[in-house]
Amino acid sequence: MMDCTDPYARYLLRLITRQALLYTEMVPAPAIVHGRLDLFLAFDPAEHPVAVQFGGADPAELAICARWAHRYGYDEVNLNVGCPSDRVQSGRFGACLMAEPQRVAECVAAMAEASPLPVTVKTRIGIDDQDSWEALEDFVGTVSEGGGCDSFAIHARKAWLQGLSPKQNREVPPLDYQRVYRLKQAFPGLEIIINGGITDLEQAEQHLQAVDGVMIGREAYHNPYMLAEVDRRLFGDDRPAPSRHDILEAYLPFVETRLQAGAPLSAMSRHLLGLFQGVPGARAWRRHISENAHRPGAGVEVLQEAAAKVGRPAEAEAATAPPGA
Structure with missing residues (x-):
């Protein structure tokens, strides 16, 4: 989720779900080793529970990262062994590390020794022609x-390291959920979390009959309100879900604070574009933000004006309610 799940996006998502674990963007280990700590690790305490994800292949560097993750107060540290981009491969980390399971084991062991935080791994079901069940079983x-890793988030697609873009690698290789289910059966003592192509909570509930957790990326970013029922349906939290307008109102003070600190409105407003997805007036909402948020001096009034184009909260929420609700 590079360029997506930054601190501004995570604060917004936390206003929608109190329970779901949030992840940072993937942070390159060399950036932390070279001292760019606050830029990549600073976060608002309201984001908890939140995991930081690192990319790297050097156990010593990743140990430093894990140590700093603990000092900054994260709840989990995750090693990305799933990103297939050329830029990541050139640094010898990401999905290409699936070809080096012993190296990954050394990295995880170094991170676990350096920090008391749980160390988890995000990976694929295979890469290139190394996509057999035996290869995945050996890797895990x-x-x-x-x-010593006991938690794996598995993107249920293989990755082609050459010939496909990162976007194509999220869409072209076929999904194989059964392979992830089989992994849970083979390793019942491990936490297995499924990822890839999951677009609604009905699918998530079905997967949870076979695995321990569900990771949702792009859909949750582009349609964040899909997470509004997560707490009730998956965590047993009986508190009512906030409306879209409630979420926006709660986000505005955060926006004001960041504006005063020098952040441009567009850095935050871009994460809001999908908030009213599926609601009458959503297109006008997006258009107003896109046309005005980048202007010098733009403030929260841009968001308030955009929200007025969606209609009253009761009307907007009623428009998305299922029949008979």
Whole structure:
């Protein structure tokens, strides 16, 4: 979720769900080693629970990252072994590391030794022609036994390291959810979290019959209000879900504070574009923000004016309610 789940987006998502674990963008380990700490690690305490995700292949560097993650107060540290971009491959980390399970085990072990935080791994079901069940089983077994990792988030697609863009790698390789289910059966003592192509809570509930957790990325970013029922349906939290307008109103003081600190409105407003997805007036909402948020001196009034084009909260929420609700 590079360029998506920054601190501004995570603060917004936390206003929608109190329970779901949030993840940072992938942070390159060298950036932390070279001292760019606040730029990549600072976050608002309201974001908890939140995990930081690192990309790297050097156990010593990743140990430094894990140590700083603990000092900054994260709840989990995650190693990305799933990103297929050329830029990531050139640094010898991301999905290409699936070809080096022993190296990944060494990285995880170093991170676990350096920090008391749980260390987890985000990966794929395979890469290139190394996509057999045996290869995946060996990878997970090596990393869990050699590195001490007991939690894996599995994107249920293989990655082609050459020939496909990162976007194509999220869409072209076919999904194989059964492979992830089989992984849970083979390693019942591990936490197995499924990822890839999940677009609604009905799908999430179905997956949870076979695995321990569900990770939702792009859909939750582009349609964030889909998370409004997560707490009730998946965590047993009986508190009522906030309306879209409630979320916006709660976000505005945060926006004001960041504006006063020098952040441009567009840095925050871009994460709001999908908030009213599926609601009458959503197009006018997006257009007003897109046309005005980048202007010098733009403030929260841009968001308030855009919200007025969606209609009263009761009307907007009623428009999205299922029949008979």
